[in-house]
Amino acid sequence: MKNLDDICKHADMVIVARGDLSIECGLFNIIENQKKILKTAKKFNKISSVGTGFLTLYPPQQSTIADIYNAVLDGADSLIVSGDLPEGEKAVEAITLLDKMLKSFNL
Amino acid sequence: MTGIIVTLQPSHLPYLKDLHAAGMTMVRLNGSHNTVDWHGKTMQAIRSEIPNTPILLDIPGRKLRLAIETILPVEANQILELPIPIWIPQGTTILFDDGKLTATVISENQRTLRFHQNGELRPRMSMNIPGITIQGPLLTKRDLEIIDLAQALSVDYLDLGFYRILKINPRCTQTLR
Numbered sequence: 001m002k003n004l005d006d007i008c009k010h011a012d013m014v015i016v017a018r019g020d021l022s023i024e025c026g027l028f029n030i031i032e033n034q035k036k037i038l039k040t041a042k043k044f045n046k047i048s049s050v051g052t053g054f055l056t057l058y059p060p061q062q063s064t065i066a067d068i069y070n071a072v073l074d075g076a077d078s079l080i081v082s083g084d085l086p087e088g089e090k091a092v093e094a095i096t097l098l099d100k101m102l103k104s105f106n107l
Numbered sequence: 108m109t110g111i112i113v114t115l116q117p118s119h120l121p122y123l124k125d126l127h128a129a130g131m132t133m134v135r136l137n138g139s140h141n142t143v144d145w146h147g148k149t150m151q152a153i154r155s156e157i158p159n160t161p162i163l164l165d166i167p168g169r170k171l172r173l174a175i176e177t178i179l180p181v182e183a184n185q186i187l188e189l190p191i192p193i194w195i196p197q198g199t200t201i202l203f204d205d206g207k208l209t210a211t212v213i214s215e216n217q218r219t220l221r222f223h224q225n226g227e228l229r230p231r232m233s234m235n236i237p238g239i240t241i242q243g244p245l246l247t248k249r250d251l252e253i254i255d256l257a258q259a260l261s262v263d264y265l266d267l268g269f270y271r272i273l274k275i276n277p278r279c280t281q282t283l284r
Contacts, residue, residue: 013163013264019205020170020268023235027206049112078110080135088118092125095111099130102109 001025001033004040014041015080016050031070038074051080055094058086065101072107112163115149117141127157134160135266138253139167140231146253150260161263166250169241170268171234173203179228181208188219189228195236202235203228 008014016037022030034050041048050071057064071079081098085091110132113119119126123134134153136146146164153162174190181187187210195201199212201220208228210220246254257265 013266015266015268017268019233020235023202023206023237051112052114072109076109078112078132080112080114082114082135082137085113085116085119087116089122089125091113091116091119092122092129095113095126095129095131098111102111102130 001036004037005044008040008044008046011046014046014048016048016076018051018053034071035074038071038076042075047077048075049078049080050076052082053084054079055081055084055086055098058084058094060097060101068098068101069105069107072102072105114165117145120149120152123153123156127160131160133163133263135163135165137165138250139165139170139172139233143249143252143256147256147260150256150262154260162257163264163266164253164257164262165266165268166246166253167268171236171241173228173230173232173234175228175230177230180226181222181228182225183223185222186213186219187222188214191218191234193239193241195239199236199239202237203232205233205235 014037016034018030018034021033025033038048038050054060054064054068060068068079079098079102081094086094111130112133112135113126113131114135114137134157136149138146141149150162153160171192174192179187191201195212197212197214201210201212203209203226208222208224208226210222213219213221254265
């Protein structure tokens with residue numbers, strides 16, 4: 001976080017790795033840091049992504065939708081799903097649902 | 108429109124086209140898991156089945172991983188000796204899997220831990236020790252093998268977490284395509 005400007009300047013894409021970032025910078029600061037990173041990425045005109053944990057609660061609950069809406073509102077170009085994505089064929093269903101949710105936002 | 112980056116697991120491989128049709132806009136491969144050979148074959152499968160989908164390859168770099176071979180259940184207050192690759196002061200808390208499981212270093216040899224909760228340790232589980240800087244080369248031999256493979260297969264993005272310095276190996280700073 002201390003070198004955010006320099007990192008954004010040199011990178012092609014900036015990823016908010018929320019799992020590691022929560023540990024390094026404190027769990028309660030995670031959304032504030034996410035907003036700072038996305039804003040800085042935009043300042044340097046770099047594409048940005050936020051991961052992960054969007055599908056930890058599956059099917060999604062209100063808190064999940066609020067989290068995803070917030071990331072999109074802050075300008076994330078994409079969302080990353082990882083260990084939170086179900087295995088095998090169920091992943092297709094989860095991505096279909098996530099895509100439907102993203103398309104439903106009027107932003 | 109916001110994209111969806113899917114971190115591919117082996118069980119997703121038969122569904123590449125379905126995932127793409129469902130809304131996946133980029134594939135992410137996590138270099139911390141699976142073999143270098145698996146990554147090579149998977150990149151080739153992506154290029155062949157969904158050729159216009161960009162690939163993001165995550166290079167583990169200095170992230171600590173647990174070197175055990177099988178799943179190991181643990182209970183709260185259980186004391187266990189584990190292969191920790193670096194020196195850690197007594198009393199330090201280690202966070203496994205982004206803090207889902209935690210333990211304190213209790214012995215003088217720094218490898219004996221007391222666990223705080225019930226849970227399970229898995230092979231190559233992530234370990235994080237806040238405040239500890241990991242020394243040694245930024246990229247491991249395995250990282251470099253994966254980077255060479257990515258370059259040969261024209262992977263679109265390399266993602267390196269846990270860098271401590273800004274001037275890193277130029278092989279990582281350039282966009283490969």
